[in-house]
Amino acid sequence: MNTINSQQLFARAQNSIPGGVNSPVRAFKSVGGEPLFIKSAKGTYLYDVDGNQYIDYIASWGPMILGHAHPAIVAAIQEKALFSTSYGAPTALEIDMAELIKTMAPNVDLVRMVSSGTEACMSALRLARGYTGRNKFIKFEGCYHGHADPFLVKAGSGVATFNIQTVPGVTAGVANDTLTCAFNNLAAVEQLVMENKGQIAAIITEPVAGNMGCILPEPGFLEGLRSICNREGIVLIFDEVMTGFRLAAGGAQAALGIDADLVTYGKVIGGGLPVGAFGGKKEIMQHIAPLGNVYQAGTLSGNPIAMIAGYTLLKQLHSNPAIYTELANKTLYLHEGLEKVLQEAGVPFVINRFGSMLSVHFSQKPVTNFADAASANNALFNQFFHAMLQRGVYLPPSAYESWFLNNALSYADLDATIEAARSSINSLC
Numbered sequence: 001m002n003t004i005n006s007q008q009l010f011a012r013a014q015n016s017i018p019g020g021v022n023s024p025v026r027a028f029k030s031v032g033g034e035p036l037f038i039k040s041a042k043g044t045y046l047y048d049v050d051g052n053q054y055i056d057y058i059a060s061w062g063p064m065i066l067g068h069a070h071p072a073i074v075a076a077i078q079e080k081a082l083f084s085t086s087y088g089a090p091t092a093l094e095i096d097m098a099e100l101i102k103t104m105a106p107n108v109d110l111v112r113m114v115s116s117g118t119e120a121c122m123s124a125l126r127l128a129r130g131y132t133g134r135n136k137f138i139k140f141e142g143c144y145h146g147h148a149d150p151f152l153v154k155a156g157s158g159v160a161t162f163n164i165q166t167v168p169g170v171t172a173g174v175a176n177d178t179l180t181c182a183f184n185n186l187a188a189v190e191q192l193v194m195e196n197k198g199q200i201a202a203i204i205t206e207p208v209a210g211n212m213g214c215i216l217p218e219p220g221f222l223e224g225l226r227s228i229c230n231r232e233g234i235v236l237i238f239d240e241v242m243t244g245f246r247l248a249a250g251g252a253q254a255a256l257g258i259d260a261d262l263v264t265y266g267k268v269i270g271g272g273l274p275v276g277a278f279g280g281k282k283e284i285m286q287h288i289a290p291l292g293n294v295y296q297a298g299t300l301s302g303n304p305i306a307m308i309a310g311y312t313l314l315k316q317l318h319s320n321p322a323i324y325t326e327l328a329n330k331t332l333y334l335h336e337g338l339e340k341v342l343q344e345a346g347v348p349f350v351i352n353r354f355g356s357m358l359s360v361h362f363s364q365k366p367v368t369n370f371a372d373a374a375s376a377n378n379a380l381f382n383q384f385f386h387a388m389l390q391r392g393v394y395l396p397p398s399a400y401e402s403w404f405l406n407n408a409l410s411y412a413d414l415d416a417t418i419e420a421a422r423s424s425i426n427s428l429c
């Protein structure tokens with residue numbers, strides 16, 4: 001595979017962009033090697049600057065759920081751009097978008113648009129704090145909620161330990177209000193709540209985790225969080241930035257049958273443009289400015305080009321529920337194909353799957369939380385990643401990332417992926 005143009009661009013990029021990339025995972029640090037520079041994409045295929053073609057399992061980390069350069073979305077953006085790209089004043093399209101979101105997620109009474117998942121989560125937490133008058137919150141180790149300070153706290157070893165050790169730049173004052181415990185560990189949540197009675201504003205979780213591979217909630221876990229929050233007056237926030245409009249038209253809330261108090265969206269909601277949103281119960285949402293006094297704002301929030309891209313995609317998803325069945329069937333097909341190939345190779349592995357999210361962990365034991373994901377043979381995953389890339393399959397460049405399937409994938413593409421996996425794993429074991 002010739003990647004000389006990518007290599008040259010990466011060398012050039014490092015002189016003007018930190019690490020040569022505008023978001024760290026793109027740098028391939030986890031898997032090693034150098035990133036590919038992409039020139040274009042269509043349907044399920046990515047094309048790099050050297051003309052190599054790849055089957056894409058990142059889908060821009062989710063938004064390209066119907067494939068790249070979807071004709072309806074491209075046309076809608078082109079048409080809208082002629083009318084100016086931003087006004088800084090309200091538009092009818094923002095109401096259309098909010099109404100569509102409410103239809104798709106019926107427990108959302110009010111929704112505020114922002115420009116990223118980070119903003120959505122940061123604002124939802126501020127709102128939960130403003131609403132409850134409490135400062136602390138619980139997040140789960142290995143869940144990602146964007147890069148706002150309070151979410152960057154890593155879990156300490158014990159559930160009762162305050163997490164003073166933080167990312168440089170995050171103050172201890174901020175970190176002390178972030179309580180963490182292992183995903184799927186309801187007993188640990190109960191203990192944190194008991195030790196911090198009346199002080200916890202929110203519990204935030206990815207309902208199906210996608211930032212430590214794909215990790216499913218065990219039966220009863222989310223239900224347990226729901227009842228603890230009800231009992232203690234804690235705001236339950238589902239971070240549906242990955243799962244929203246992906247696991248079902250109504251997101252994980254619909255797929256799992258559990259309603260949160262606040263929900264955050266990103267990724268799919270923008271159809272590939274920078275969009276996020278947070279919404280939920282009116283009783284809580286009415287505390288946001290200008291209705292209430294919890295401040296939140298954005299110069300480009302509800303931007304018309306971003307709105308038309310997201311709206312056009314959501315319309316497609318809403319009006320054609322068969323998309324979710326098709327995606328789930330394709331993901332199951334890939335799962336079964338990979339399972340067969342990896343079994344034949346005799347390598348220990350675990351495949352986690354939910355809807356159109358899937359991850360392969362080279363692990364001997366079930367992967368139910370971050371510690372399990374971290375204890376897998378991730379060095380083997382890194383080799384597997386490069387072997388797949390050589391064979392034209394572009395997986396997320398980290399063992400801690402979920403794969404995202406898009407509905408432009410054909411069964412021939414899935415067969416090609418499974419064959420690439422067979423050849424890759426046989427070359428490594």
Ligand SMILES: *Cc1c(COP(=O)(O)O)cnc(C)c1O
Pocket residue numbers: 115116117118119121144145146147206210211239240241242266267276
């Ligand atoms: C990607 C992601 C975010 C952050 O969204 P950005 O748009 O990258 O700021 C937040 N939460 C989850 C679950 C995510 O996957």
